[in-house]
Amino acid sequence: MQEIQKVIENADVVLIGIGDEFTEKKAAKEDIIKAYNILAKLVSGKPWFAVTVNTDDLIYESQLNKFFIVAPCGSEAAGNVVTMENYDESAYLPQWQFYRNWLASTIGKKLCILELGVGLAYPSVIRLPFEKTALLNQKATLVRVHSKLAQAPEELAERSICVSELPVRYLTDLCGSAADEES
Template sequence: MKQIETMIQESDMVLIGVGDEFTEKKNSGDDILKAYQKLMELVKGKPWFLVTVNTDDLVYDAGVNSFFVVAPCGSERRGNVITNENYDESGYLPQWKYYMNWLASTIGKKLCVLELGVGMAYPSVIRMPFERTVQYNQKASMIRIHSKLAQVPDEIKDRSVCYDENPVLFLNKL
């Protein structure tokens, strides 16, 4: 666990991906809120951005600064989620553009990519792009925490740390 703190502290910037293991299907709402708060303590003082495929809005309930969050799969509270027939993606596009600009600013910087519970639901949103980011930015490193899918491709294995654990419970132990 100290290794995670060190990797984050030694980075210039932190890119966070949050997946479906951060939902109430896998954990209690209270544990998720505590984990988000622990996450914000970990990245305090660092430029960070968070991408989530979750639509439950718990990230906002935890007090995470929404200016640095993009949720391309939508919001249940707004009644606009990707699984709806009439899903309107225009709601997240301005924030996605801001995220893309932020991501471009990480080039050549020591970036810590922290992936929490991201499985194969919508892999083109977080999992695959995050792996490519680490592959192309030779100063980037990855921390992947997932109960079943914690492995990384060989191309980034030497700059990655993987934990086969529930990421919510893992963070709450820190």
């Protein structure tokens, strides 16, 4: 974890991807919110943006600034989820454009790409574009935390940190205890 904290500290900007291992299928709601709050503390003081494929809206219950979050798969609370027949894609498009502009501003900067629980559900939303971003930005470091799919492409091996762990448990167990020690 210290290595990941150092990558975040040394980064100019942080791009966060939140995947389906960050849901109540894998962790308790309280632990998920706690993990989001730990994440908020980790990126505090850094320009960051988060992309989530989760539709449970738990990310919005955390201390993370909602202005820098985009959820292209929709919102259960709004009754607009990508798996529904009448899914309205226009709901997230303005925020997606804001994210794309933000991402363009990261070119040439030290970028920490932090993927938490991003698997192969909707790989064209986070996993593949994040890898492409890391390949294009030679100053980028990819940090991938996933219980089964923590591998990075060979081309990114020297600029990647891969952790085979459930991301909520990883953040709450390792970071939570480290944060408690600092208090």
